[in-house]
Amino acid sequence: MSDKPTPSQPSLATFLQGQAPATAPLPAEPVAPVASDQEAAQALHEGGDITVADDLIPSQQANSDTLDEEPAPPAPAVTAPSFMRTERQAGAPPRATPRWQWGVVAALGLLLLVQVLVADRARLAADAGTRPLVSALCTVLRCTLPAWHEPSAYSMLSREIRPVPGQPGVLQVQASFRNEARWEQAWPALRLSLSDADGRVIGRRTLQPAEYLGPAADAQGRLAPGQSAQVSFRLREPAAATVAFSFEFQ
Template identity: 35%
Template sequence: MYTQCPECLSVFSVDARTLAQAHGFVMCGHCGAGFDSIATLADQLPAEPFTELPSHEPAVEPPHVNAVVYRPRNEAEAEAAENEAPAPPQDIFADLVVTPRFARDKRMDRPRRWPWLVACLLLFLVLAAQLAWALRDPLIADPTTGPIVQEACALVHCPLPPVRDVGKLQLLARDVQTHPTVPGALLISATVRNDAAFVQPWPVVIIRLSDGNGKVIAMRRLNPYEYLDDTEALHRGLAPGAATALVFEVEDPGHQAVGFDIGFE
């Protein structure tokens, strides 16, 4: 801000602090005259050359200031404020209803797992049944699991498929002779025992006749219904540990047949 001495027309730069010290009355540093600096106070200097700064007319009525920044309280107001009871703080959560976590219905939060457990159990049973069906022959033939499977099937009346293990069929005795009533035929007898721990179906019997050099000159393959007349025994099978005698009628190949062999399928 700038002001001008009315006596020597010198222009000075002033600030708010300088103006506030004597309410705008200052002394000229050039001629020593005292003057009211607010009368010619300007924010900017006019363009040169100039002689005098414009003068401000004195205000008829002092301006009003309304923007109060701070007002210190007197002793009476301070004492009244101390004696006044403080108002209770307003509880903004007074109408809010909160349910504790432990008081909630746990059945609503708990996921329903029993349908998945039932589905997994059913799938497991189906898989176990498929595996048991695929491995039925080894399970029935096994001496440990075979009796368990047989007892379980006996309870539910489910028929077990026959398991064949010709390696467990033991040929105890055999004999061949000329047929007493049929000319040109041989009568072959054999005693077979089932050494397996399970019931076996009657085997397919293979009879081979050979000459003196061991060459097979005749062979006959007999199915169970061809050498068994008992239908019930045919369906019942050969019980574990049971021995039975079998009789076969075959055609006599002549004097060249000096040996015979019996096998099972």
């Protein structure tokens, strides 16, 4: 019986040099031929299957380092729904304001102006510039105006003071004056001053219309422009040395 030959083992020196024993090369696997673009299109047209090797498809991760990143496409413009768009956004021409609306605005503004004039008519009537306007407005609306008050527009026509016979210390005063203003005025208040021979004032008194007109006269009446009036009344002399007097309108 013969002994089987034992396979030769590598020596220690060969093992230490890192040389592995030669091994038989592995048989190469057959590589499928890569179909061209024309053949692939024809195969798709005929309904055949095309097998593409995985190592021929570049991965996105591998190309991210070498290819420049393309900019993101702009976001599409957002448009409002048709029922929310205004006429200008929808392209329709703007509507013209109806004329009747302007008429309403003008009427309301005129009404507001009239209300202001009527409410403040007393102050406006005291000014010579605005009184004609307020007077014309009150003529239409039938409202009342306070009487014009301009004491300097009264002019004294005549005056006289004399003692009352049989009544010592009582003086009879008579005066006439005229309204020179452009509008009618109420009866003025009369301020009477009495002086002695040296010009010193020894007595002064302001008389209201009801005092110098008497109870029978209308103290609430008015004097028209250019109208004159004559008054007469009595008063007690403050001292026997009265020789002069003066009138002032208030």
